[in-house]
Amino acid sequence: MLKKKRALVTGSTSGIGLAIARALHAEGAEIVLNGLGDPDEIAALTNEMNATFNGANLLDPSAIAAMMEEIGPIDILVNNAGMQFVSPVEDFPTAKWDAIIALNLTAPFHTTRLAVPAMKQKGWGRIINTASAHSLTASPFKSAYNASKHGIAGFTKTIALELAQTGVTANCISPGYVWTPLIEGQIPDTMAARGLTREQVINDVLLAKQPTKKFVQPEEVGALAVFLCREEAGNVTGANWSIDGGWTAE
Template sequence: MFLSGKRALVTGSTSGIGLAIARALRAEGAEVVLNGFGDEAEIAKLREELGAIHVGADLTTREGCEELMAAAGPVDVLVNNAGMQYVSPVEDFPVGKWDAIIALNLTSAFHTIRLAVPHMKSAGWGRIINTASAHSKVASPFKSAYNAAKHGLDGLTKTVALEVATDGITCNCISPGYVWTPLVEGQIPDTMAARGLSRDEVINDVLLVKQATKKFVQPSEIGALAVFLCRDEAQNVTGANWSIDGGWTAE
């Protein structure tokens, strides 16, 4: 367990992709700090399962980010995974939704990184992983805030990677396509009703239309990639944006 003695903070880790990453890092010995909202009883079960602490800070504010980092303590592995989405034409896009999406999907990563780097530099080792999206490389209509935030996260990743390149710290993005999570699964019935489609038609002709493999990415696959990026064998992998999208961005 090569991460024994190291502390890993994963934001947005009470479900879905973040939870899969937290589990993968814990399996390699890391002490895990969970962050996110959800049912208190379910979070208590996760804390017991992973031997983790949980900090439910609101990362849409600078104060919430600072609260999280103070409660987490020095971290060796930082995974910025928290995010949200909203879909609307740009002329109708609610300003409050724009502000919240940029704050959570992009600005929170800036705050956690700036607060995590001093310890990583003093330790001579650190891993920063940002969960971006296929939308960090290509755009889709009606997702102006999400596309902007994820493109920005790619740029932030590259900048940080260059700044800490000689300090034993790497900084990379993971950019998934559609991932099979409860959130995605829960959208299928509404889409069936709205478009008059069958379940298979929603999956193949709506959700997976751009993924050449016609398969959902599994959260465990993203967890495995995050583990690889933490290994010593990945010490020269930095400033990279790793697609795990079934071929979506290959076109």
Template structure:
């Protein structure tokens, strides 16, 4: 367990991708700090499972990120995963939704990173992993705020990589396509009804239309990649944007 003695903070880690990453890092010995919303009983069960603390701060506000980082203490591994989405044409895009998406998907990652970096630099080791998206590389209609935030997150990752290049701290993006999570699975019945499609049609013609492999990315695959990025073998991987999208951005 090569991460024994390391503290890992994963934002948005009470479900989905973030939870898979927290579990993967814990399996390699890291002390895990959970962050995110959910039912109290579910969070209590996760705290017990992972031997973790949980901080339920609102990361869409700078004060919430500061609360999270103060509660977490010095962290060796920071995974900026928390995010939200809204779909609408630009001219109709609610400005409050724009502000929320930029704040949570981009600004929170900046604030968490700036607060984590001093400790990482002082000890000469650290890993910053930003969960971007295929939308950090390509665009889709009606997702202006999300695409802007994810492109920004990719740029932030590169900038931090250059600034930290001689410090022993790496900064990278993981950019998945569609991932099989409860959030995605729960969208299927409504899409079946709205489009008059079968489950198989929704999966292949809607959700996986852009992914040539016609397979969902699995959360555990992203967790394994996060663990690899924390290894010595990945010490020279920094400033990278690692696509895990079934070939989506290869086209």
């Protein structure tokens, strides 16, 4: 279905980004991976998907420009790389604010502006931005993350309108809590810090806002990304797709 399509997925060496990359690869897309991780593990992923890898630091606009020039024209751009930090606003480190905005919001601007010309020339393209339930609602102590994810939702809508008659679509995917090794690794520390059982941490802390009381699975996000790349989704643009167990329905 996606044969002869080239896809760049940022933050794709683990978690949601890796699931999206695998899902697109399974549909025939040629994958360019980007992210952090152990070199041997990254090499294994490139072998698994017959992919290429570019380790550009997305906090650096010049590195992004060099990456986009090196990999050449792409048909699918998935802006997935992101970071988080939790602190009251009066104590929020300014360097953390700058880094979160740079990675979560400014990097997608740079990759998008550099990918769009070739997409427009071909008359086909898919831009998918990994937002968050926090693009639609807010949580305390996450000022930079909330701001960046609200920002990426607005950016996506703007790009969708600009490209509406070009054959290029732009959409957000907004997951709630996704079951990843990062989330799983937080459970023992939270159990110890709060004196809770594993089940209490999962149901009363991590999934407190998800009515289904189920984690989103990375493969579910990957499947949604595949749908947005299908020809049948050619008229789906400017949308923010919630996949959050009902979190933002309340």
